[in-house]
Amino acid sequence: MILNCWEFKKCGSESKKGLGICPAFTETKAHRLNRGKNGGRICWAVTGTHCNGEKQGTYAQKVLLCSDCDFRRKVKDEEGMTFRFIYFKS
Ligand code: SF4
Incomplete structure (x- = not known):
């Protein structure tokens, strides 16, 4: 799912x-992106997400948090070769 x-x-x-x-x-x-609703499947690249009930920073600031995240691993596994790691806001 x-x-x-x-x-x-x-x-x-x-x-x-x-x-x-x-x-x-x-x-x-x-x-x-990655078949998600809005930033729902590329959240690691979205600034200021509320992971673990705390306001997070930019991609650069939360890179360690996200690198160990079970959700990001799941999206990567599900998307395979079409997995998108970043996006551009402009
Ligand atoms: S910690 Fe996980 S759920 Fe939160 S932004 Fe990073 S990858 Fe997404």
Whole structure:
């Protein structure tokens, strides 16, 4: 089953800690990349996601967090040769 990060992590689109809606849920420029809804399957490249209930930084700042993430491994396995690692916002 193709899941977005908020479905896999079961965090919901809106953080419980008052952070508002996670940008992975609203990043329309990443829509359909890796077959996800908005940034839902390329969240590692979305700035300010709410992973682990905390507001994260830029891709460069969360690269270590994401490199050990079970969701990113799952997307990579599912997408195979068509896996997209980054996207461009312009
Ligand atoms: S830790 Fe990184 S790869 Fe994992 S769900 Fe959060 S943004 Fe996505």
